[in-house]
Amino acid sequence: MNADSDDSTPITPEVADELRALFAVARTVNGSTALDDPRRQTSLEFTTALHALLEQGVTVYRLAQVLGTSHQTIYGRLARHGYRTPPPSQADRTYRGTTVHASRRRDPAA
Structure with missing residues (x-):
């Protein structure tokens, strides 16, 4: 078996296109993205889809x-x-989630 072959379950072109569209949005989400930003939900959907596949x-x-x-x-x-479990070099670190500063909130009163 050479390094270029992959015997995994195939991904249909439709699913591949959907994954690429979700990935394009998901990779723009970072710690300063507002909690109620629709991109954050898209990011979660993308990760759930990856896990399902x-x-x-x-x-x-x-x-x-x-x-x-x-x-x-x-x-x-x-x-x-x-x-999945993080690599050993990051196992002792806790994912801190998001940090949303008041200036980044959509609703400043929140």
């Missing part, structure tokens, strides 16, 4: 190829959202 037998390598990113990016996202 992994449960169906799609490999992280195949997902990375489809999305045009590295497998480390996918592993990191899954660990950040609690779908």
Whole structure:
């Protein structure tokens, strides 16, 4: 078996297109993104979809190829959202979630 082959479950072109669209939005979310920002919900949906595909037998390598990113990016996202354990170098760190400063809130009174 060479390094370019992947025997995982195939991803349909429709699913691949949907994943790419979700990924384009999800990668713009960071700690300063407002909690009620629709992009944050899209990011969660994207991560849930990745996990569901992994449960169906799609490999992280195949997902990375489809999305045009590295497998480390996918592993990191899954660990950040609690779908896998983080690497040993980050195991003692707790994901702190979001930090939303008053100037970034959509509703300043909140």
